[in-house]
Amino acid sequence: MKISKAIIPVAGWGTRRLPITKIIEKSMLPVGNRPLVDYSVQELIKAGVKDIYMVVSNVEPCQVREFYKDNLALNQYLIERGKEDRLALAKTLPDDVTIHYTVQDPSGKYGTAVPIAMAVKEFKIDEPVLVFMGDDFVWNPDGESAAEALIKVVKDGESAILGVEIEKDKVEKYGVLSEKDGKLVGVVEKPTPEEAPSNLINVSKYIMAPDLLERIVKYVEENDFGPKNQEYMVTDPIDDYIKDGGVVRVAPASGEYLDGGSVEGWLHANNVVCGKI
Numbered sequence: 001m002k003i004s005k006a007i008i009p010v011a012g013w014g015t016r017r018l019p020i021t022k023i024i025e026k027s028m029l030p031v032g033n034r035p036l037v038d039y040s041v042q043e044l045i046k047a048g049v050k051d052i053y054m055v056v057s058n059v060e061p062c063q064v065r066e067f068y069k070d071n072l073a074l075n076q077y078l079i080e081r082g083k084e085d086r087l088a089l090a091k092t093l094p095d096d097v098t099i100h101y102t103v104q105d106p107s108g109k110y111g112t113a114v115p116i117a118m119a120v121k122e123f124k125i126d127e128p129v130l131v132f133m134g135d136d137f138v139w140n141p142d143g144e145s146a147a148e149a150l151i152k153v154v155k156d157g158e159s160a161i162l163g164v165e166i167e168k169d170k171v172e173k174y175g176v177l178s179e180k181d182g183k184l185v186g187v188v189e190k191p192t193p194e195e196a197p198s199n200l201i202n203v204s205k206y207i208m209a210p211d212l213l214e215r216i217v218k219y220v221e222e223n224d225f226g227p228k229n230q231e232y233m234v235t236d237p238i239d240d241y242i243k244d245g246g247v248v249r250v251a252p253a254s255g256e257y258l259d260g261g262s263v264e265g266w267l268h269a270n271n272v273v274c275g276k277i
Helices: 036-046 063-067 072-080 084-090 113-123 146-153 168-173 210-222 235-243 263-273
Strands: 005-009 051-057 098-104 129-132 136-139 159-165 175-180 183-189 200-208 248-252 256-259
Touching: 005 036, 005 113, 036 129, 036 136, 036 146, 051 063, 051 113, 072 084, 098 113, 113 210, 129 146, 136 200, 136 263, 146 159, 146 200, 146 248, 159 175, 159 235, 183 235, 200 210, 210 235, 235 248, 256 263
Parallel strands: 005 051, 005 129, 051 098, 159 248
Antiparallel strands: 129 200, 136 256, 159 200, 175 183, 175 200, 183 248
């Protein structure tokens, strides 16, 4: 299946990473010489995505927008100083790829389903789309990417979810995938190792079919959770989708899951990408 569109939510305050996220957006924290979100962006581009829909915060200036714009002053400086070989490094998007932005109000509805629903409605997305969160990625530079793994397993009319294998005694921090015959049965949140249905964890990387996207929009619009009561979790409409006969294929990932949401995870990601371990 060929998929040309992707949604990447990058809004939110990144409160687990305060105080640095007062001035640096979480998705822009550096891993090696690139921001976190760019690992997903470049992977999606290599998989054939041409239109990326980013849901950003309402803070100005938006660092994500600035990063993906051409910096004409920098380009001129490099040319004048005879450093044309670095122009390719300063160009963060190919000419045939477009990033579309929509702004999420952080004081509004909250949870993983909200930015997906926003992008679907605003940009009238009615075809299968890849959905990657912007503060983590799967590192497998010499092999199959997460996007490629998802595209490989999905068929027309189906959705897919990425599963990353970890040690069974570490599953208590994650949502764990329950599957049968390569299809998702459900996601069990933070089970004990004894209760876990597998050692494949959910890292919020999906292919979503149009009927699942419609269900997510409906879930966000028709519920009114208070800000302290319940998040709008995308796994809720996914569960309902499966119960109603929708197919979500499980795509086992190759490589290592790296998460910049915590200091420890971010430091580990830098060590892995920079070849320190």
